[in-house]
Amino acid sequence: MPPFRPGQIELRIDRRTLWIGQAAYPLHNIARVFPVVLTPRYAEAFGRFGRRLAITVSVAFVVAAIGNLSIEMTQRSSTRSDNASSFTRTVVTFGVIALVVHVVNLLQVVLQKPQQAVAIETNGTSVALITAPDAQRRLALTQHIAAAIDDPAAGLTVHVDTLSINPAHYYFGDTVNVHGTGNVGRITL
Known part of the structure; x- marks a missing residue:
């Protein structure tokens, strides 16, 4: 042997x-x-990425819009734009982090090659x-x-x-x- x-x-x-x-x-x-x-599940990986991308962008847009509306309604005009832009940057940062995670998950499947095995x-x-x-x-x-x-x-x-x-x-x-x-x-x- x-x-x-x-x-x-x-x-x-x-x-x-x-x-x-x-x-x-x-x-x-x-x-x-x-x-x-x-065989790697390429189609499912792209479909899952598309759904996650749409959900992440939609949620980020809704959270930013509601947050900015809330800031507009509750704060004085002198601090309003600073707080709104700070809140928007925070939401965009979390959205980008989520998108990076989704891209990594996609690449984990897309970079795989078919494997020959005995089951x-x-x-x-x-x-x-x-x-x-x-x-x-x-x-x-x-x-x-x-x-x-x-x-x-x-x-x-x-x-x-x-x-x-x-x-x-x-x-x-x-x-x-x-x-x-x-x-x-x-x-x-």
Whole structure:
């Protein structure tokens, strides 16, 4: 077995358990193993940014207008314009800070690239993602894990790369909901 590279963990099949690093998955509980391309949610990120931009600008405009109107009605004319411009600068400053945060959130998704992975789904809601540098190795990992489910005694020990992603920023395969009121059937990406 080649030595570990930085960012790798050990994937091991020992008796009837799949070990990915320190996480254990009973082989009889694995429902599906498949290669997948995790695609960033670019459209949703731009839509979310547009909504946040509109809300931030609208709120800043309304707060500035109400604040300036209040200042006009309650203060003498000598201090009125200084207080109004100071209040407007404060509102604009907070608006700009909010917009910077929204731009950072947008860039966190837009700067991501698609990720190639092998997904290991269990009968519950748990999913493990592993990857390898090339498509052949990812396919081989898929086949080895599937074969180990049929014959756990064969065993397997390999080093795999880990993924560090925010699942909210990526599409993870098809959307399937065939139960309840939100029934969409299967939506293939």
